[in-house]
Amino acid sequence: MTEWKEFKVHINGEATEAVSNILIELGSAGVSVVDRKDFLSLPEYGFDTLWALDEKAFPDDGVVIKGYFYGDDASKETELALIENIESLKSFDLDIENYEVTTEDVVEEEWANAWKKYYHPVSITRYMTIVPQWEEYSKNHEEEKIIYLDPGLAFGTGTHPTTKLCLQALESSLRGGETVLDVGTGSGVLTIASALLGASKIQAFDLDDVAVKSAYDNIQLNDLNTEISVQANDLLKGIDVQADMIVANILAEIILLLIPDAFKNLKPGGKFLSSGIISEKKEEILLSLKDNGFEIEQINQMGDWVAILAIKPAED
Template sequence: MTEWKEFSVTINNDAQEAVSAIFSDLGSSGVSIVDRNDFLHLPEYGFDTLWELDENKFPKEGAIIKGYFTQHDDLTYIENELRKRINKLPEYGIDLTHFHLDVLDVKEEEWSNAWKKYYHPVSVTRFLTIVPQWETYEKKDSDERILYLDPGLAFGTGTHPTTQLCIQALEISIRKEATVFDVGTGSGVLSIASALYGAGKINAYDLDNVAVTSARDNIRLNGLEDAITVEANNLLEGIKSKADIIVANILAEIILPFIPDAYAHLEEDGLFITSGIISDKKDQVIEELKKHQFDIVQVNQMNDWVAIIARKQNKENEG
């Protein structure tokens, strides 16, 4: 049985994505976020219906970001580096409040059982419901699509606003047989949703090999191996083909320099769907998209998070 160290950072919401990026850079085997806004501010969900958790365990201010490392990692270095990098965030214009770090021992089996106890079906839209693979669920409507998911260790469950915003954007954007690139696939939830909405071929990419394994497992769980290919890759480096839709639920700091590459990998009039954008950085991302010949089709917001649908300009309109 694998023994894990859970590094749990309590932090203000403005620093949430930066801390997540720090965890990833230090080699965390997945990152999870506990934010009471995700549950309290969505009309379909709540503590009684989704997670069955004690509300008092959620921070009244800020969020909890958790990273996971094994006993084989240099845990002293990771703890020191985590503290050092987080304390330097104000130098980059990120306010820092409520910062607290806890380190706990976690057994993989105990963690998995906790998921099975707390995670229940989530109706992300009228037409798509995410169901944990151990749950029995019957469709409420003939048009409803069921996306089965085994989150594994700290990978996306579809409950975070950024994931939901992307799924909603895919629902209105995908046309039959469209080609989709899912950049930073994580658990594979957006790739699977794309296939369920009728996309023809989906290529999913993630830099983290643990994420690649998680995504492949979930794709197999939904019987979509023929529709979705998963590869370990740094964004779209070295990829020669193009897509009708690129979806990227990643950090704004990664999205900004990635925009020209996304443009180059889209077919004419292709769509770039991106989230993971905190509302304070919305205007910066929109400005950069316009600078690189994208038309803004739609901007959607849920709590403090934003998703943007942008269209690659037709050559006749460029310049």
């Protein structure tokens, strides 16, 4: 039986997105996040819950981020590189003074099937449900939109608060026919949602080629006819598009770098939806948005996470 190595990082929840990206960039074939808030929270509209829960599996504080490596990727050098990259996050002013990295051997045949029992359809809103590709699911009503994902691709199942906030904001903002830019697309869940909500042209970007493939595969899984392109790119550098909406669910410090280009690439009256913002960083993001010419339309919060919907003022 094939053996993999599981790398576990027990760390402050503020670093979830950053550490997940580090694991992927080091070659992880999958990433999962164990967060006590998932145990304590139910989806807003009920139906099915994400976890068949065992409270003992959830940390009392922080989160446990797991990455899975095979063969040469599962080396001591990988572990050292992981620690080095986590240490570098301190330059972003993240609270990660106390963290722990451990490893464990995992047998593929057991892992590949056992974890699926914990992932079921999740209703993000009354009109939007995320369904793993192997699950049979029938709509609860005609207007319900279904996003099929392969979470084995490991760039997010769409159930983290930062993603939920984005999906809810997209549902209330898109009316059909829009041009959307998805920056840091990951699994492609926000791209897929934008297409299902009627956006007619979508460009998705991610710095990592593995993420680009993940997004592309999930887009194909949903058999979308919308004009969608997915490519590797560093935020919006070199991109010259006049969009109706730009969405970015990434680290707050990276959003700060993105804000000027987001303003430049929006039509007058266009909207910039940013998420992945820990509550302590909210005021810094709001200040930068205003300094760059944005008006704040909406601020939404779920637990410690914040999403901000800003608008580029219409021309007089």
